[in-house]
Amino acid sequence: ELRVMHSAAGVTTPTAAGDIPVSMVVSGPAGGVLGALAVARLAGFPEIITFDMGGTSTDVALCDGEPAYRTATEIDGMALHTPVVDVVTVGAGGGSIARLDAGGALVVGPESAGADPGPACYGRGTLPTVSDANLALGRLRAGHFLGGEMVLDEARAIDALSRLGDPVDVAAAVVEVVNVSMARALRAVSLQRGFDPARFTLVAFGGAGPLHACDLAASLGMPRVLVPRYPGVLSALGMVTAPESVERSRSALLVVKEEATGELTATADSLRRELAVAASAAGIDAASIAWSADARYQGQAHELRVAFEVPTPSSIAAAFEAAHDRQYGYRVDGRSVELVNLRLRFSAPLPPSPLVAVAAGEPARAPVAEPITVAGEPASRIEREALLTAHTFEGPAIVTQLDATTVVPRGWRGRVDTYLNLILEPAP
Amino acid sequence: MTTDLARLSVWNALLASVADEMGITLGRTGHSPNIRERRDYSCAVFDRDGATVAQAAHIPVHLGAMPEAVRAVAALAPWHPGDIAIVNDPYIGGTHLPDVSLVAPVFFGGELVAFLSNRAHHADIGGMAPGSMPVATELYQEGMIIPPLRLYDAGRLNEELFAIILRNVRTPEERRGDFAAQIGSIRTGERRLLDLFERYGADEVFERMADLQAYAERLTRAAIAAIPDGAYEAEDVLESPDGALIPIRARVTVEGSTITVDFTGSAPAQAASLNAVRAVTASAVSYCVRCLLPDDAPSNEGGFRPIRLVLPPNSIVNADPPHAVSAGNVETSQRIGDVVFRALAMALPGRIPAASSGSMNNFTFGGTRPDGSPFAYYETIPGGSGGGPAHRGESGIQTHMTNTANTPVEALETVFPIRVHRFDLRDDSGGAGLHAGGDGVVKEVEFLVDAGITVISERRQVQPYGLEGGSGARTGANSLVHPDGEVEPIPAKVERRIAAGTRVRIETPGGGGWGTPPEA
Numbered sequence: 001e002l003r004v005m006h007s008a009a010g011v012t013t014p015t016a017a018g019d020i021p022v023s024m025v026v027s028g029p030a031g032g033v034l035g036a037l038a039v040a041r042l043a044g045f046p047e048i049i050t051f052d053m054g055g056t057s058t059d060v061a062l063c064d065g066e067p068a069y070r071t072a073t074e075i076d077g078m079a080l081h082t083p084v085v086d087v088v089t090v091g092a093g094g095g096s097i098a099r100l101d102a103g104g105a106l107v108v109g110p111e112s113a114g115a116d117p118g119p120a121c122y123g124r125g126t127l128p129t130v131s132d133a134n135l136a137l138g139r140l141r142a143g144h145f146l147g148g149e150m151v152l153d154e155a156r157a158i159d160a161l162s163r164l165g166d167p168v169d170v171a172a173a174v175v176e177v178v179n180v181s182m183a184r185a186l187r188a189v190s191l192q193r194g195f196d197p198a199r200f201t202l203v204a205f206g207g208a209g210p211l212h213a214c215d216l217a218a219s220l221g222m223p224r225v226l227v228p229r230y231p232g233v234l235s236a237l238g239m240v241t242a243p244e245s246v247e248r249s250r251s252a253l254l255v256v257k258e259e260a261t262g263e264l265t266a267t268a269d270s271l272r273r274e275l276a277v278a279a280s281a282a283g284i285d286a287a288s289i290a291w292s293a294d295a296r297y298q299g300q301a302h303e304l305r306v307a308f309e310v311p312t313p314s315s316i317a318a319a320f321e322a323a324h325d326r327q328y329g330y331r332v333d334g335r336s337v338e339l340v341n342l343r344l345r346f347s348a349p350l351p352p353s354p355l356v357a358v359a360a361g362e363p364a365r366a367p368v369a370e371p372i373t374v375a376g377e378p379a380s381r382i383e384r385e386a387l388l389t390a391h392t393f394e395g396p397a398i399v400t401q402l403d404a405t406t407v408v409p410r411g412w413r414g415r416v417d418t419y420l421n422l423i424l425e426p427a428p
Numbered sequence: 429m430t431t432d433l434a435r436l437s438v439w440n441a442l443l444a445s446v447a448d449e450m451g452i453t454l455g456r457t458g459h460s461p462n463i464r465e466r467r468d469y470s471c472a473v474f475d476r477d478g479a480t481v482a483q484a485a486h487i488p489v490h491l492g493a494m495p496e497a498v499r500a501v502a503a504l505a506p507w508h509p510g511d512i513a514i515v516n517d518p519y520i521g522g523t524h525l526p527d528v529s530l531v532a533p534v535f536f537g538g539e540l541v542a543f544l545s546n547r548a549h550h551a552d553i554g555g556m557a558p559g560s561m562p563v564a565t566e567l568y569q570e571g572m573i574i575p576p577l578r579l580y581d582a583g584r585l586n587e588e589l590f591a592i593i594l595r596n597v598r599t600p601e602e603r604r605g606d607f608a609a610q611i612g613s614i615r616t617g618e619r620r621l622l623d624l625f626e627r628y629g630a631d632e633v634f635e636r637m638a639d640l641q642a643y644a645e646r647l648t649r650a651a652i653a654a655i656p657d658g659a660y661e662a663e664d665v666l667e668s669p670d671g672a673l674i675p676i677r678a679r680v681t682v683e684g685s686t687i688t689v690d691f692t693g694s695a696p697a698q699a700a701s702l703n704a705v706r707a708v709t710a711s712a713v714s715y716c717v718r719c720l721l722p723d724d725a726p727s728n729e730g731g732f733r734p735i736r737l738v739l740p741p742n743s744i745v746n747a748d749p750p751h752a753v754s755a756g757n758v759e760t761s762q763r764i765g766d767v768v769f770r771a772l773a774m775a776l777p778g779r780i781p782a783a784s785s786g787s788m789n790n791f792t793f794g795g796t797r798p799d800g801s802p803f804a805y806y807e808t809i810p811g812g813s814g815g816g817p818a819h820r821g822e823s824g825i826q827t828h829m830t831n832t833a834n835t836p837v838e839a840l841e842t843v844f845p846i847r848v849h850r851f852d853l854r855d856d857s858g859g860a861g862l863h864a865g866g867d868g869v870v871k872e873v874e875f876l877v878d879a880g881i882t883v884i885s886e887r888r889q890v891q892p893y894g895l896e897g898g899s900g901a902r903t904g905a906n907s908l909v910h911p912d913g914e915v916e917p918i919p920a921k922v923e924r925r926i927a928a929g930t931r932v933r934i935e936t937p938g939g940g941g942w943g944t945p946p947e948a
Contacts, residue, residue, distance in 0.1 A: 101647065101722060101725075102646065102647050102650035102651070102722075103436070103643045103644070103646040103647035103650065103725070104436065104643070104646060105436035105437050105440070105643060106433045106434055106436070106437055107437055107722075107724060108437075164433075165433060169432075169433055170433060172433075172434070173432075173433035173434035174434075176434040176438060177434050177437040177438060180434075180437070180438045180441045180442065181437070181441050183441075184441045184442075184444070184445045184448070187445060187449070188445070188448050188449070188452060191449060191452045191453075192452050192456070194456070302456075302464070
């Protein structure tokens with residue numbers, strides 16, 4: 001049966017999708033966020049920041065247990081007012097070019113070598129990139145990229161880096177600069193949304209995410225990094241774990257107080273009826289219903305999206321005040337709360353999870369594939385395939401697999417959970 | 429840990445993020461639409477001598493002016509932990525009265541190690557007209573003047589001072605909320621900066637601050653050195669409320685890696701609010717130079733070092749008290765930018781865009797709601813940006829000295845007793861060219877109650893210029909649409925009482941075109 005992913009992190013029938021095609025924009029990144037949440041929930045860390053670093057840019061989303069949504073987005077200059085998972089593009093990617101500026105500072109990006117000519121180590125370009133720096137430091141392994149299908153040209157990377165100085169120094173500086181500028185962007189994105197990144201788990205995926213995740217987490221004070229078993233195909237995983245769902249909203253500008261009960265109930269009833277029709281048309285059996293609202297203090301112009309069990313004035317006000325306190329650090333007692341939109345979602349039962357637990361075996365220590373040197377110090381290379389449930393290992397280590405390379409710095413410890421996720425944490 | 433090569437970029441990011449986060453806090457917790465929506469504020473980090481180290485890229489006209497605020501409050505020393513100074517006096521560290529600055533010392537290990545400052549445009553600071561941007565001749569008419577004073581003394585709010593301020597403004601509750609946001613922003617900056625001192629130690633942070641200033645100086649000198657040596661002159665005009673044209677002249681002299689901008693020949697200070705104080709002129713000039721630098725270059729003291737200013741005494745670009753100055757910050761600053769860019773265009777043909785709309789189209793209004801509560805609001809309305817060597821101008825955008833966003837119509841109508849009938853692009857207002865200028869906008873606002881309005885606008889008589897064969901843009905126009913449908917043109921600078929049901933229509937100038945247009 002064909003199902004279509006929509007941008008609010010659910011799937012629906014082709015017919016229902018065809019009725020509202022706008023609801024499909026950015027459904028790809030939404031899949032990545034859902035995939036990340038699915039694995040992180042199973043791992044026991046539902047509060048995550050996703051970190052999907054590719055060749056030219058990095059996508060980031062903050063999920064405080066649930067995907068965060070925004071109700072307005074812009075695609076190619078067109079404003080869309082439809083709920084989408086809140087994914088932000090920040091910083092640089094593996095192809096970002098390093099250079100010395102007129103003031104003598106090493107800067108990385110925003111120019112990118114992209115895929116063509118690509119980083120120098122891909123064999124065509126000549127300008128030094130983030131990937132070249134990772135290779136020169138031994139963080140990327142020349143013979144273990146794409147599962148060994150593409151051998152990276154180390155000499156060419158060194159040549160490119162030498163344009164800027166001693167290649168090893170330059171490489172270390174490039175990695176440091178890209179990490180710090182990414183940390184700056186990620187902090188700003190989090191704080192603008194009212195989150196302190198320090199209480200989130202960083203879920204790293206995309207080709208380059210796991211290369212930089214531990215450094216980034218350290219500079220943001222984040223307690224851990226999770227690298228899913230298949231970081232390269234996480235978006236696809238997200239799509240098959242999404243429940244069928246439909247959502248509708250009603251604009252209803254009203255002050256949330258007891259006198260508004262009648263109006264609120266009428267709005268809620270009519271929304272529920274509308275959604276029931278849509279759900280039955282889409283063949284969705286509403287196993288769960290979820291109310292939420294966009295609300296604000298009267299006079300504010302930014303709404304918070306809050307969830308509650310039943311749409312009554314007191315439950316909306318209480319949910320809003322708690323959310324405001326959590327996100328902004330204060331509440332204004334006695335100030336009226338204003339409802340802007342009421343939202344309702346019907347979801348079908350979750351599809352059976354494709355993620356299966358794997359029991360622990362022997363031995364407890366992860367097998368080391370190869371002793372290597374990373375940035376001048378001894379480290380281990382570990383094959384991801386060989387990492388099984390309950391295996392542990394210490395940094396510095398490089399975990400190689402077909403779709404990504406993970407850097408585990410000195411002072412970090414890795415373990416494998418029952419779903420074969422890599423959980424990386426600073427050693428106590 | 430940090431390698432020598434990475435150090436500048438790493439510290440540039442670390443210190444800039446302190447200023448970033450101060451701005452995020454201010455924008456998120458502000459109460460007035462002018463702060464939370466239009467984001468009319470700036471935040472900066474200073475070394476212990478009061479020289480800028482990092483300034484978030486918020487409002488360019490605050491760029492050179494914020495160091496003046498820190499210098500101005502220096503007289504309040506000795507400092508104690510928990511002190512926060514306040515100032516808005518344009519002649520002592522300010523720009524115009526609605527821009528109120530807070531400045532706080534930061535202590536680490538009992539020692540003064542840095543200063544933090546933010547500056548926010550308050551929607552009303554008293555004076556003769558709601559919104560405090562009146563058609564005035566003297567500073568005293570424009571609002572309450574706050575000399576450098578302690579708003580917090582060792583952590584204790586100076587309640588008497590705060591009471592006087594709130595009693596002299598039209599919307600005290602909103603002001604209270606915006607001041608709370610400014611204070612929260614300072615506290616956020618302090619926490620983030622102290623994190624750095626704790627992690628790296630004071631000596632390291634001091635050295636890195638000096639490094640960043642030297643780095644900004646090198647970047648600026650390199651950009652200036654790329655301009656051919658020589659003297660380049662340009663002139664443009666402001667429009668006096670009585671219709672006379674007020675010249676601004678600049679002679680830009682480039683010698684190696686230094687640049688001198690001499691405004692000799694510019695008009696004397698006026699009996700109007702168009703006067704710029706020295707800090708505003710310094711901001712405008714450093715903004716023009718800043719535009720020649722890469723995006724990520726730090727904005728700090730080092731960037732000012734290669735720039736010399738020659739300002740005729742008591743002139744339109746360097747007024748003496750008690751001249752009125754509210755529009756100097758918003759309008760004259762734009763024209764100073766236009767003049768300096770025009771001179772630079774001679775030095776750097778093929779690099780400088782044509783003139784942008786050249787006016788912030790300042791619209792302020794206020795009155796009393798049916799329930800008796802007061803309201804006051806200030807906004808700037810965008811125009812078109814000039815076409816450039818590589819691209820056409822943007823339409824409906826703020827340019828040069830202001831970076832403010834548009835307030836959403838929904839937010840305006842929710843907070844104020846107004847209805848916005850039109851907010852759309854003004855077709856064909858951009859100048860023709862190989863790369864045409866962007867269009868201005870038309871905004872038409874109906875008042876649902878009787879209200880006082882003030883419009884301060886420019887480029888209603890003289891077009892924004894085109895460059896390298898491009899045409900000038902269309903000038904702007906202002907009018908009232910009375911309930912009976914009669915359209916009454918109103919002056920570029922006007923203060924009026926209007927009756928409920930009247931609409932104010934503001935048509936803003938486009939940007940000039942760049943390059944000879946292809947044959948039709």
